Amino acid sequence: MQDVNKWLNQLHTDGVSLNIKQLLYYQTKTSLMNLAPRKTIQSKLAGSYLAKTKGRGMEFDEARHYQPGDDIRAIDWRVTARTGKTHTKLYREEKERPIFILADLSSSMHFGTQLLFKSVQVAHLASLIAWAASSRGDRVGGLIYNQHRHTELKPFTRQKAVLGFLHGLIDMHSPEDLNPGELKLSDACARLRRLVHPGSLIFVLSDFQQLDDITKQHLSRISRHSEVIAYSITDPFEHELPQVSSVQSLEITDGEAQQSLVLGEKQTALQYKVAHQQRFQQLAHVLRQCKVQTLPITAASALETQLVQQGRAAK
Structure with a gap:
């Protein structure tokens, strides 16, 4: 207490x-x-989380050979000068969550x-x-x-x-x-x-x-x-039901229905516990x-x- x-x-x-x-x-x-995040971010709005998709962003991902349609502003001039072939930079997009x-x-x-x-x-x-x-x-x-x-x-x-x-x-x-x-x-x-x-x-x-x-x-x-x-x-x-020193009968209600509940009986307590264990196991199964x-x-x-x-x- x-x-x-x-x-x-x-x-x-x-x-x-x-x-x-x-x-x-x-x-x-x-x-x-x-x-x-535990799953891939699928939002279409820009934000602060790195997505698996590549595009415009702040986080550099890799440089690859230039392909028609690539933004010329993303050309990596250092890699291009070193290799003699045009390369473009790819970034990880930041998504909102x-x-x-x-x-x-x-x-x-x-x-x-x-x-x-x-x-x-x-x-x-x-x-x-x-x-x-x-x-x-x-x-x-x-x-x-x-x-x-x-x-x-x-x-x-x-x-x-x-x-x-x-x-x-x-x-x-x-x-x-x-x-x-x-x-x-x-x-x-x-x-x-x-x-x-x-x-x-x-x-x-x-x-x-x-x-x-x-x-x-x-x-x-x-x-x-x-x-x-x-x-x-x-x-x-x-x-599970609370433990009591002697058998007691209680009237319980959910605001609408009313029923009796007996405390202090081992068989009743066991049935109650097993029934509720099954309910929570079923709940977890359904949500999975x-x-x-x-x-x-x-x-x-x-x-x-x-x-x-x-x-x-x-x-």
Whole structure:
């Protein structure tokens, strides 16, 4: 409990609500997030990332024999003088790579049993990604949604874009929006498809409880021309039941349906654990089929602790 209070104080949060101070905290933590491209940049806009295609740019690639149609301004006169044959310089093109963040703040995300609500952890992770992108000079945009409404933010550079995104997270996390609604992950992904450009880096932050065939189609089509990374946000209660000293019966609800849950029975606990393991394995399998990289994040510990551990494991 002491460790929990320590982290809550350090993160400037109560674990349930959002404020700008806790999101500004991640401005100094950008080294935790590696945003280096893993796929070929397909953007048509000039930017700061070296592409595999050769053309006009700042990064010299090679000199080759002059061919009809080559720009005479690119002739390499030193190589030409040395070899006696006309050579032209080729450069690596620099491409732009906008970064988009889809942040799920729907009703299922407003849940947590140890440190933070899943929705708060999503906001922290989205904030870190946005600050890291800004520090690299990338344009930052995205889509924030809950079950009632959504906010689309076109990608912009500068700190102003990040602050606009952070205020969007706080606004969309409003307790007034906790009542049941009709907006789903598939709706958000459909809007994201219209918003993103080829060659983008896209982060999807969700518990994926609403992952369906329509959502899978959208993610598959986005991943054809962009790099997509999914952070699956969970709570320990979604993996296994808490241990108790005596058998207890609880009434639980998701806001609509209600059912009973028995704690303290070994067989029930085992069935619960196995069922949820299968669900998360299936989720990872489906996202791999969509060509989406999946990384787990728990709401039960500080984000920076988990990212440091993931970084060590990747080495």
